[in-house]
Amino acid sequence: xxxxxxxxxxxxxxxxxxxxxxxxxxxxxxxxxxxxxxxxxxxxxxxxxxxxxxxxxxxxxxxxxxxxxxxxxxxxxxxxxxxxxxxxxxxxxxxxxxxxxxxxxxxxxxxxxxxxxxxxx
Amino acid sequence: xxxxxxxxxxxxxxxxxxxxxxxxxxxxxxxxxxxxxxxxxxxxxxxxxxxxxxxxxxxxxxxxxxxxxxxxxxxxxxxxxxxxxxxxxxxxxxxxxxxxxxxxxxxxxxxxxxxxxxxxxxxxxxxxxxxxxxxxxxxxxxxxxxxxxxxxxxxxxxxxxxxxxxxxxxxxxxxxxxxxxxxxxxxxxxxxxxxxxxxxxxxxxxxxxxxxxxxxxxxxxxxxxxxxxxxxxxxxxxxxxxxxxxxxxxxxxxxxxxxxxxxxxxxxxxxxxxxxxxxxxxxxxxxxxxxxxxxxxxxxxxxxxxxxxxxxxxxxxxxxxxxxxxxxxxxxxxxxxxxxxxxxxxxxxxxxxxxxxxxxxxxxxxxxxxxxxxxxxxxxxxxxxxxxxxxxxxxxxxxxxxxxxxxxxxxxxxxxxxxxxxxxxxxxxxxxxxxxxxxxxxxxxxxxxxxxxxxxxxxxxxxxxxxxxxxxxxxxxxxxxxxxxxxxxxxxxxxxxxxxxxxxxxxxxxxxxxxxxxxxxxxxxxxxxxxxxxxxxxxxxxxxxxxxxxxxxxxxxxxxxxxxxxxxxxxxxxxxxxxxxxxxxxxxxxxxxxxxxxxxxxxxxxxxxxxxxxxxxxxxxxxxxxxxxxxxxxxxxxxxxxxxxxxxxxxxxxxxxxxxxxxxxxxxxxxxxxxxxxxxxxxxxxxxxxxxxxxxxxxxxxxxxx
Numbered sequence: 001x002x003x004x005x006x007x008x009x010x011x012x013x014x015x016x017x018x019x020x021x022x023x024x025x026x027x028x029x030x031x032x033x034x035x036x037x038x039x040x041x042x043x044x045x046x047x048x049x050x051x052x053x054x055x056x057x058x059x060x061x062x063x064x065x066x067x068x069x070x071x072x073x074x075x076x077x078x079x080x081x082x083x084x085x086x087x088x089x090x091x092x093x094x095x096x097x098x099x100x101x102x103x104x105x106x107x108x109x110x111x112x113x114x115x116x117x118x119x120x121x
Numbered sequence: 122x123x124x125x126x127x128x129x130x131x132x133x134x135x136x137x138x139x140x141x142x143x144x145x146x147x148x149x150x151x152x153x154x155x156x157x158x159x160x161x162x163x164x165x166x167x168x169x170x171x172x173x174x175x176x177x178x179x180x181x182x183x184x185x186x187x188x189x190x191x192x193x194x195x196x197x198x199x200x201x202x203x204x205x206x207x208x209x210x211x212x213x214x215x216x217x218x219x220x221x222x223x224x225x226x227x228x229x230x231x232x233x234x235x236x237x238x239x240x241x242x243x244x245x246x247x248x249x250x251x252x253x254x255x256x257x258x259x260x261x262x263x264x265x266x267x268x269x270x271x272x273x274x275x276x277x278x279x280x281x282x283x284x285x286x287x288x289x290x291x292x293x294x295x296x297x298x299x300x301x302x303x304x305x306x307x308x309x310x311x312x313x314x315x316x317x318x319x320x321x322x323x324x325x326x327x328x329x330x331x332x333x334x335x336x337x338x339x340x341x342x343x344x345x346x347x348x349x350x351x352x353x354x355x356x357x358x359x360x361x362x363x364x365x366x367x368x369x370x371x372x373x374x375x376x377x378x379x380x381x382x383x384x385x386x387x388x389x390x391x392x393x394x395x396x397x398x399x400x401x402x403x404x405x406x407x408x409x410x411x412x413x414x415x416x417x418x419x420x421x422x423x424x425x426x427x428x429x430x431x432x433x434x435x436x437x438x439x440x441x442x443x444x445x446x447x448x449x450x451x452x453x454x455x456x457x458x459x460x461x462x463x464x465x466x467x468x469x470x471x472x473x474x475x476x477x478x479x480x481x482x483x484x485x486x487x488x489x490x491x492x493x494x495x496x497x498x499x500x501x502x503x504x505x506x507x508x509x510x511x512x513x514x515x516x517x518x519x520x521x522x523x524x525x526x527x528x529x530x531x532x533x534x535x536x537x538x539x540x541x542x543x544x545x546x547x548x549x550x551x552x553x554x555x556x557x558x559x560x561x562x563x564x565x566x567x568x569x570x571x572x573x574x575x576x577x578x579x580x581x582x583x584x585x586x587x588x589x590x591x592x593x594x595x596x597x598x599x600x601x602x603x604x605x606x607x608x609x610x611x612x613x614x615x616x617x618x619x620x621x622x623x624x625x626x627x628x629x630x631x632x633x634x635x636x637x638x639x640x641x642x643x644x645x646x647x648x649x650x651x652x653x654x655x656x657x658x659x660x661x662x663x664x665x666x667x668x669x670x671x672x673x674x675x676x677x678x679x680x681x682x683x684x685x686x687x688x689x690x691x692x693x694x695x696x697x698x699x700x701x702x703x704x705x706x707x708x709x710x711x712x713x714x715x716x717x718x719x720x721x722x723x724x725x726x727x728x729x730x731x732x733x734x735x736x737x738x739x740x741x742x743x744x745x746x747x748x749x750x751x752x753x754x755x756x757x758x759x760x761x762x763x764x765x766x767x768x769x770x771x772x773x774x775x776x777x778x779x780x781x782x783x784x785x786x787x788x789x790x791x792x793x794x795x796x797x798x799x800x801x802x803x804x805x806x807x808x809x810x811x812x813x814x815x816x817x818x819x820x821x822x823x824x825x826x827x
Binding site: 010011012013014016017020053055056057069075076077078079082084092095098099100101102105106107117118119120121 | 125126128129132159162165166168169170172173174290291292293294295298299301302327349351352355356
């Protein structure tokens, strides 16, 4: 247990819910307010999971996923994205960028953990 | 959830402010694509948040609103003024919803449906392309997952083949987790096909060579099983077949035999499996199965605080902090004095450290309290937009320097007076389009807002190109009101300054907008409450400019502590340029109150004379050269003590007309020092005379040089 998880969302409230849920489930959580901000965590340190929003002012989620996948150390790190869109096209775009899975807002903590359990153990 | 909800409310308020701002920018540049995206993004965040925190009405409403901008950004409809109007109206409505906690009064309910109708009209107007974006919000299934089933034999058995693309790892997927998840659904048996794994030399660790065949017995539906693969359905071939309606995995014979049927290099044929199933069912033996219990955790049972990069603080807490810092600095001054008087070197060191730290603390606290003027801009833009619409005037609003920062208490005190100035400009200043055309002016009026730093002050200028002030009218009015006598011979500037007098209003009729009996005198009063000053410049037919001068901060300044006889004064350090020693004799025998410092003659004020202190005049005095707005003026004092942090206290109403003193401060020993206002000191010299003299002396110097 105790995964290193990076949460990226421009909405503080959502960030906190996700952070709270994941921290309570015993993980080490780091938060970033947008894609650009998140990149600072990808400095070679161990990251087990990334949870990112898609719509953010500075570097959106899809751009972030592409950036992460470019890095040798994080080619295979699972990335989940949060989205209110259950539209197929957005999912496909994110998947093509290299996302592992997604969580549809609104979600309850159990659902978040369920999605997380699909990609890390 | 409550704690997050509160956070969401704050956040939503901010989002709405940003949204308003973006919409107003759109009003100016309706075709700006990045703004379309921005508006959409903000609405989207708002929708996401409100759905998370149970603001269902906002969620649904914003969803509809967002659809418009989805169409706009995809260039399916053109952004017209009516759309922006409806959007702004909707934004106001969302504000109401937020404030009321997603509840609606009967009246608002009507407005709600009205707005929704208007929005529908816009989105439906896109012919043949009615939005189908309705989100299939995945309702969480609250059915209890932990019901214990004993009738294992009722669980159907499935054959599931999982054939991943070899690049599946590149999405961060670990296929083993999928199998784990399948196993958690029920009873299962897994066969891995490893035949494709190459020799070690050729093996690429980033590729997946394995596929799996899983036999699963579960009471979950095929949809539930499919859900396991929801993230990988594009990169993984999945086939799910039902073999039997009972739990074959309970039959030992089946589990024993099945390994013989399943091939190593491919998936078993369904027929063969079914055949085996029928055979073994004849002598079925039941086995017990362990029941998986997924204990649900109570996620909110404990709260853990985490540090994030930004925190929100209630503004009154900041005020408290500021007050405490002021107290600390006053106390620290006493400590420093005490330490010096006691000749205890250790104590002096400690006092110096505390002084250093309290200075840093003060600077940091100041910085925390600074906010950009930008925060007020949305209200102004909105005011200009709405008012110009209401009064049917065309006005272009521009703003510069809005990133300039000011103390938040100043900003708070500033919004209302500035709004008033805007109202005046729009209502009385800018003419109607017809009138402007008649006068040969461009049809569109302009109002320019400009903020900038100068020295220790921030200036805010509001400039319109309207009709300007009519000095004759002002004069007549002033005479009729008894402010001036008919014989008074006043300059244009003196006349227009009369508009600042209480009870003065030039508008011939009182309008809805600005003539509410509140005049510019209130603006002056409010701004002087925050130690600011207002100036007005105007040219008939050309326009009016109102300039507000504000101090950077209100409470603590870095000063130079000086003494005249036994009285202490503080001069703001930011304006102090240099200190000189000058013989009292020289000061007394000068021409025109000028003293030669560093080779140039500058005017000076003898503070001894100014404050009428005549005792104990030293032979050598100090002249402090202060610089303000590019003018140099000397101030003569007896002694310069050194730097001092002055906590500024107002002097009270009795002294409000005192020209050159801006306040008082308490010194370490409890005595009081007056804080001089360098700007006002310079202003006591007539500016024009100063300039003329400057030119004159430069001329003399040039002649001397030649």
